[in-house]
Amino acid sequence: MPDDSSDITQGRARGKLSLPDRGRSPWWELSRRLLLAVFILVGTVLLVYLDRDAYHDANDPTGHVDLVDSIYYSTVTLSTTGYGDIAPVAPHARMINAFVVTPLRIAFLVLLIGTTLEVLASQGREMFRVARWRKHMSAHVVVIGYGTKGRAAVDTLVNNGIDRESIVVVDPGAAALQEAHADGLAVVTGDATRQDVLRRAGVKDANQVIITTNRDDSNVLATLTVRQLNPDVWIVAAVREQENVALMRQSGANSVITSSDAVGRLLGLSSLSPTLGSVMEDLLTYGEGLEVAERDLLVSEVGRQPQSLPDQVIAVVRDEKVYRYFDPVVTLLARGDRLIVVRPAKELPWAPRPGTHDEDLAVDDA
Structure with a gap:
């Protein structure tokens, strides 16, 4: 089996939606x-x-x-x-x-x-x-391409509390259809650069779209089509080469992940420092050791320094901008902030720390 889904422009099916079987055929x-x-x-x-x-x-x-x-x-x-x-x-x-x-x-x-x-x-x-x-489908997640990266993205979403019923896969391949159905996911079979296919996947009402195939040109075309159908949707796209990052962002992607560079950096770190490489691999592996998570700020944490919290804070999200924990702008935490933390994998990544679940969230009222 290839490492990733085939080119999304090679599908012959015209956007047929099929839901996972709940019983015998x-x-x-x-x-x-x-x-x-x-x-x-x-x-x-x-x-x-x-x-x-x-x-x-x-x-x-x-x-x-x-x-x-x-x-x-x-x-x-x-x-x-x-x-x-x-x-x-x-x-x-x-x-x-x-x-x-x-x-x-x-x-x-x-x-x-x-x-x-x-x-x-x-x-x-x-x-x-x-x-x-x-x-009933709205504010869902559309995953374009159900290869290695697509399956890993879905697993991460599910492990972080996203319901499988709110995830839709778009892929032209028969193998992807079978694998996605086996994973309990709805599938739209077809070319993700076609508007009618993406409409069947409900892109207009989607909250997020994850685009991951094995070709950068296909990802760019899919990003352009998605952005045309839904100007407000959050698009996360993968590219194989660093030189295509700017093009992907110009096409409308909010976040771009470079797979080849990420793998190369991890290989280099593991070669220079095996211990550092193992820590980075731990952070990228779900369910064991350490996890990187984002959570809301609690009322009791307002006015405190990021370094003084029980969680290991590495960044603070304020007004949709990300600041490192040592940035002078976020020396003291304020209402509406969100925290990027490193915590044990056994804790729910999207929840406050155990023992603080009943505390009020410090949500900005403005």
Whole structure:
């Protein structure tokens, strides 16, 4: 399997939305019911053929019933056609028909009719699920490209409290469709540079869009299209080469991550200082050791210095600008500030520290 999703402009599907299956496929149910119907037919044929001397064929001078006649009789009997040319004549054969074949006939008809209704009902349920999803989907996250980076981004979102039902994947690949469905995600299959595809993903109502494929030109095109549909959405995009960062920002991305440079820096740090490299890797790995998190400021923390807080504060967000903890502008914390902290992974990254959950948040009222 390749390391990342294929080029988003290579998809042939025209933006089909598919939600993750919650049960068995209707076609699996169809196959199962057809096999059961065949089993009933074969069982009835054997029942008649083994007791063929108790039946009479009006079209045969000798009245003999062979295997072909048994198949014919079973078929027309189970389908309720009943031509009457072959009939049970012995008392026990008539009782078998009354108490064995008749229930089999009813079961056979129920299977055939029920299978048709099941397929139609499944299609109707899927249409209802899609319609309901579109009605309630807003302020969600759209992830374009479900390769290695896309899956890692989704895992991070889910591990930080984002519901899987509020994440939509856009990718043209069949493999990505299967993997995203296996992860419980809704998928729009198609070219993410097409407006109709992004509309089906609800980009107009999305809160964030994460763009991550293995080609910078595809990412730029997707960013331009997303920004055209939703001027206010927050766009995070990945680029492979540092030289494309400025172009990506000009296209409308709010945040640009350079994958090749990030990997190169980590490799260099690990080579120069294995311990520093291990710490950086720890910060980038979710669920173990240390985590980088953003949280609200508490009322009790207003007016204090960032260095005096229980959390290890590394930056302060004030008026949508990021300041390092040692910057004179944020010497004293104020209402409305948000903190970028390093904390143990066992603590919820988006929550205040344990023991402070009941305290009021220092939200700016202005």
